[in-house]
Amino acid sequence: MAISRRAFGVGLLAAGVAGTGGYIAVRDRPEFQxxxxxxxxxxxxxxxxxxxxxxxxxxxxxxxxxxxxxxxxxxxxxxxxxxxxxxxxxxxxxxxxxxxxxxxxxxxxxxxxxxxxxxxxPVVVYTWQPVVDGLMKTGLVSVTSTGQHQLDLKALLDAVLAGTSWSKLGVDSLYGQARIVSTDPNRSNSGFMFAGLVLSLFAGNIATTAGLDQFGDKAQTIFRNMGFKSPSSGKLFDQYLAGGLGGEPMIVGYENQLVEWIIADPERWRRVQSSSTAKPVVLYPHPTVYxxxxxxxxxxxxxxxxxxxxxxxxxxxxxxxxxxxxxxxxxxxxxxxxxAGLLPAEIDAVLPIPDASVMLALLDKLAA
Structure with a gap:
């Protein structure tokens, strides 16, 4: 049946209106840009x-x-x-x-x-199975009801300040004094967050200016004892994996880093888990910071x-x-x-970071 010019024109107009409306709908939906x-x-x-x-x-x-x-x-x-x-x-x-x-x-x-x-x-601590085995003997590490490893970070910091050897902490496979390494707090966030957590743990609460005055020197000593500090969380994690137990026995990082590494190559993780070499372990400081x-x-x-x-x-x-x-x-x-089972569903012990003025003053102290 023949279509009249009028009907054809109306059809074109309708199609144009529908097309314009569709364009506007897509334009206004960010996920369709x-x-x-x-x-x-x-x-x-x-x-x-x-x-x-x-x-x-x-x-x-x-x-x-x-x-x-x-x-x-x-x-x-x-x-x-x-x-x-x-x-x-x-x-x-x-x-x-x-x-x-x-x-x-x-x-x-x-x-x-x-x-x-x-x-x-959350900010976590990465270490190796022999370290965990030793710290469990001395009570610095415990296992939660859901199977994760929890670290008494304040007790560990006190041991570092006292110059305690790894052997006295139950880790006979490591030489010298116990140490924990983070990134540079004046450049990288994981070191920055760890610095705030360290200061607050020494202060016994969220650190204020008074807490910085009283306990800042202790925090400074913890960071001075680290030696070289990487400028990047990703680089430090790579150093941890490459250096192994002897090179980087204990570092500060993010929970997601080991997860990302495992998921990138699950077969590699299975090989690591079944090998006789030291295995990576994630410790959740109690409390930690998000x-x-x-x-x-x-x-x-x-x-x-x-x-x-x-x-x-x-x-x-x-x-x-x-x-x-x-x-x-x-x-x-x-x-x-x-x-599966590696991560807790929720982190139940989280300490807020000190406010910006305290953290900036702490950075200046750590850079001195």
């Missing part, structure tokens, strides 16, 4: 522990769905919010590893348009990145492939079988 064929390239600085996450092909693909290409460069969390040499490169966003960095960024003159914690991971990962939006175009990172898809990828907990510190997906 990539369907329009235009991607925004965002440059920013990130903590090294998130490098593998943003390089993950599944994560890259999900970000493309939001119309985003991310040009991220690794920098220490403290550096990225304080160093003008980095801030002068006009990043669209900063993604440090502690919520206190938002306050420090403001004090550094950063014009923040938006900020939100998008990931969480490393919250806030996205700091400097250019409003990075608001779309915040939408993407808090989406269910990217939150699930962050947990199931990289071990990052969600904004509330809980799991955001089903854990891989390779890490």
């Amino acid at each position: 990539g369907l329009l064929g235009n991607r925004t390239k965002l440059f920013g600085f990130i903590g090294g522990e998130k490098e593998a996450f943003l390089a993950d092909n599944d994560v890259v693909g999900a970000l493309h769905g939001y119309g985003l290409d991310i040009d991220s460069r690794v920098a220490g969390s403290v550096e990225m919010v304080r160093e003008q040499a980095l801030l002068s490169q006009t990043p669209a966003f900063l993604w440090p590893s502690s919520s206190i960095m938002v306050d420090i960024a403001r004090q550094s003159g950063v014009k923040i348009r938006n900020d939100r914690v998008v990931l969480n991971t 490393s919250s990962h806030p996205l700091i939006v400097i250019d409003e175009s990075a608001n779309r990145l915040m939408d993407a990172l808090t989406s269910p898809k990217l939150q699930e990828l962050a947990w199931t492939k990289h071990g990052f907990r969600g904004p509330l510190g809980t799991a955001t997906g089903n854990a891989d079988s390779a890490i």
Whole structure:
């Protein structure tokens, strides 16, 4: 049957209206931005522990769905919010590893348009099975009801301050005085967070200016005894794995780092578990501190990145492939079988970090 010109014209108009409406619907849905064929390239600085996450092909693909290409460069969390040499490169966003960095960024003159914690991971201590066996004999390490290892960090710090040997702590396979190593607190967040935890443990509560005056020297001694301190959490973790029991007997890191390493190659983890060599072990300090990962939006175009990172898809990828907990510190997906039982469902002993003024004064003391 022939179609009249009027009917044909009405059909074209209807199709045009539907197409325009569809375009507007897609345009206004951030998760469909990539369907329009235009991607925004965002440059920013990130903590090294998130490098593998943003390089993950599944994560890259999900970000493309939001119309985003991310040009991220690794920098220490403290550096990225304080160093003008980095801030002068006009990043669209900063993604440090502690919520206190938002306050420090403001004090550094950063014009923040938006900020939100998008990931969480507790600060932990990585060591090796022979160390755990010895510390369990002396009561510094215990096993929780759910099978994780818990560290009495204050008792360990007291032993380090006293110059106690590894052998007196039950670890006969190691020579010399007991030590624990973190990253440089003036450059990297895991060292920064550990410094706040150390000071608060000596003070017996969340450290204040009075606590810094009274116990700052003790914290300074702990860090001085570490020797060289890596500028990056990722580099320190790599040194730990490469150095083994003798090279790095005990380091400070993030919970997600071992998880990410296991999930990247589960067969490698099974080989490690079945071998006769010293095995990596994660210890949960009691109490610990949470490393919250806030996205700091400097250019409003990075608001779309915040939408993407808090989406269910990217939150699930962050947990199931990289071990990052969600904004509330809980799991955001089903854990891989390779890490079943490795992580506690919740961290029940968390100490807040001292406020920004105390932490900045502590950094100055540790740098002296």
